[in-house]
Amino acid sequence: MSEDGARDDGRQQRQELGSFLRRQRERLDRTAYGLPPAGRGRAVGLRREEVSYLSGVSVTWYTWLEQGRDINPSRQVLDAVATTLRLTDAEHDYVLSLVGLAPRPATRADAVDIAPAQVQRFLDALDEHPAYALAPDWGIAGWNKAYERLYPGVATTAGENRNLLWLVFTDPSVRSLLDDWDDTSRRFLAEFRAEAGPRLSDPRYRDLISRLRAASVDFDTRWNEHGVGGFVSRERVFRHPELGRLVFEHHQLRPSDHLDLQLVVYVADAETRRRFARTKD
Incomplete structure (x- = not known):
């Protein structure tokens, strides 16, 4: 793959990451976080600054993530954001994959005594x-x-x-x-x-x-x-x-x-x- 092609792929993945995070943020129930309604009484959707505060990430850094800027977020940052956005395991791994990080390692074996x-x-x-x-x-x-x-x-x-x-x-x-x-x-x-x-x-x-x-x-x-x-x-x-x-x-x-x-x-x-x-x- 050419250098230009690699840059294009990276750009598309960053844009997908930004769009995905924004969509997840906008669908969240504010009451589940103990937050008051937003403008015009909206009960759904967190603000960027609220996500950044709950994740322990700077507003600027989180904004750049949603904007698809050419930055290199750490696993720690993405794990914190994934927890705040209450992503499923599949969604969490998807976010990691978009920046080239491996899926989270398995830690415990769920007890499966009888097959579904x-x-x-x-x-x-x-x-x-x-x-x-x-x-x-x-x-x-x-x-x-x-x-x-x-x-x-x-x-x-x-x-x-x-x-x-x-x-x-x-x-x-x-x-x-x-x-x-x-x-x-x-x-x-x-x-x-x-x-x-x-x-x-x-x-x-x-x-x-x-x-x-x-x-x-x-x-x-x-x-x-x-x-x-x-x-x-x-x-x-x-x-x-x-x-x-x-x-x-x-x-x-x-x-x-x-x-x-x-x-x-x-x-x-x-x-x-x-x-x-x-x-x-």
């Missing part, structure tokens, strides 16, 4: 393809009948232990089910660590890791190796005690309205699909 109804319906609709939903701490929050046929233990495991990492490292039936347990367990732990990094101070994570280190020598050893990796779609082979060798492609999805959940789907090959069809209720 619409997510569960999606899992059920996958029919012969085993699928499950993982919470941020890798607790299994939902699954379909095909996954239960692949791994019946998911339905009988106590809720506090229905966690993918816990099952992979502590359940002998899972170890025997996985054709490549050594490789898969390492991959899973590397993916989990990559996702968990910003949340390691969360009590949910600390407790899970502490329990796993005490329960599994393999986990403790591999946790100390500090492996980090991202998800890669790949072939997965299972050794089912009744159905024999099963082959799937392993995929991951994230619902756009529930980004804290990851959906894992095993797409069966033709032979595996036929075997599964014979075991349906």
Whole structure:
């Protein structure tokens, strides 16, 4: 991109930031801030100076933001303005992106014990393809009948232990089910660590890791190796005690309205699909 093109892009982003902040400011309910009505009894819309005061930012600096001036606002300033304007998480990250700042890091893992109804319906609709939903701490929050046929233990495991990492490292039936347990367990732990990094101070994570280190020598050893990796779609082979060798492609999805959940789907090959069809209720 040419230097002129880069300047044009920067100008457009600054203008978008200014327009966005102005629109958010103008829609706010003044009574929610304990402010009296503005001119002509208007109950909606904060003044620039009011936003700057509530954010701890100078009026001049905030005015320049709305005007799209060529300035470099800090994350601290934008975070303060976002809080004052009561932006949603998505709106807050959008503001940061317009000035080239990364989204805010995740801090805590929300407890997701049961997948939302619409997510569960999606899992059920996958029919012969085993699928499950993982919470941020890798607790299994939902699954379909095909996954239960692949791994019946998911339905009988106590809720506090229905966690993918816990099952992979502590359940002998899972170890025997996985054709490549050594490789898969390492991959899973590397993916989990990559996702968990910003949340390691969360009590949910600390407790899970502490329990796993005490329960599994393999986990403790591999946790100390500090492996980090991202998800890669790949072939997965299972050794089912009744159905024999099963082959799937392993995929991951994230619902756009529930980004804290990851959906894992095993797409069966033709032979595996036929075997599964014979075991349906």
